[in-house]
Amino acid sequence: MTMSRIGSGARRAQGTAMGGLTRSRVGRIVLQLLLPTALVLAWWWTSRGSTSYFWPPLTDVIGSIRSDWLFDQFMTDLVPSLVRFTLGYFLAVGVGIAAGTLIGLLPRLRRATSPVTEFVRAIPPPLLLPFVIVTLGIGDFSKVVVIALGAVWPVLLNTVDGVRSVDRLTVDMARSFGLGPLRRIVHVILPGASPQITVGMRIGLAVALILMIISEMVGSTNGLGFRVLDAQRSFDSAGTYGGVIVIGIVGLIVNAGFLVAEARIMRWYRGSRGLLDG
């Protein structure tokens, strides 16, 4: 009793000044906005009136975002990028889940394929690019293939793990209720593996974004990655910074979209684990 009072007293004395801030709602919001605001202001202040080629004024960067991306290069670069990304990513998810389920259900197949999958996964995904360029060229199709080829591994390997860790008892129960193999997979095994599959899909999303950009930096004529590198090559430093910011925003939106979709689709899972509403 005495001990705990000493402890908590010490902690209270320690945290009074800042403690008030973290407890009130407004205080929390102020704290969260403090550093971002300071950083943006610092950037604006240090770059204001700058004539350095490496450090363009923030107002120029924002101006270049507005003139380049709203909406000049929107249809010609942003949309093609996102279309290739979407096609490649969903191809990876489809193939990854299908192959991963098959491998996860057949232990012998898993043993036979594991050294190969482990090795292919260890190859840095950007080095898939030279391979695909050499075999398929540099068109839209080859970019979609690069994205899919890189993003498929995290989905596949996580699906394998997820399928293997599905509760045996549930599967046996489904079998004794007379569910056929296909219905067992759709109604028992895939839902059981889905938490792990979504982990793989989230990793795959990051890989797919990276490959979307990289594939446009090598031998391309449009796309986000092409535009930023092109801006740098034509000595448009404000455009370079602007393009990077646009890519960052695209990354944020894609990630946020994934989280929203995941929260909706996996709602039943969090409900079943008592994780909803706090």
Added chain:
Amino acid sequence: MTTATRQRSEAILLPLLGVVVVLAAFEIAPRIGVLPRQSFPPVSEIFGSLADLIAAGELWTPIVQTLDGWLRAMLIASVIAIPVGMLMGASRVGALTLRLPVEFLRPIPSVALIPVLILLYGPQGSALKIALGAFGATFPLLFQASYGIADIDPVARDTARAFGLKFRQRLRHLVLPTMLPYLATGFRLSAAVALILVITGEYIVGVPGLGREVLTSQSAGAYSQMYGLIIAAGLLGLAVNIGLQAAERRVLRWHPSQRARLEGRTP
């Protein structure tokens, strides 16, 4: 044959079979024209040119250049990620202040920084690939550091305070033992990311290292050499991962997760 021995021989034979089947497929397919032989040489030629590179001693310089960049990137990432992560994990004020910048920077595809890095560091020096690797490697380590310090047992913390342990003693006996397993995981994740990004920087921009060798052999049309180098990069990734796992086992020999593994139990 008993079930046990059959399982044991399967555990060895099946992976071997898998490797042999894949190698044979990629050996035969280009030879019979299923894959274009011009751009996809048979695996024997690929391994042949890899062996040539090793024999000529031309593989070691780029590997050392790549590993050098990777090591420096990891060093910079650790210096940034561990203190910032600890601040976020240990203090509510720290967590709230740093949350938005970190959450904004994390989803930026790191390769998008390449043009800005060319602008800042020029396309030749290794600063570019080091900065790229360090940026990507910072985040996994940062989050692991923040989880690690948040995991410190409050009772142990209060006990340490009640006994009046000095800062260094607290670090040695309280903070470090709790954080190490988290940091080990963070290092492993970050190491993989850093290696990928260093090689990417080399390949896209032409900074000296394994990635640039791939680029040069690609532009020269030396495809079997190009594939050999890609395989070498994959082996390097595997080696780094295995090496870090071994290091983790050594450093964390005392930790329950490793002790359970040594005794053959799953943790």
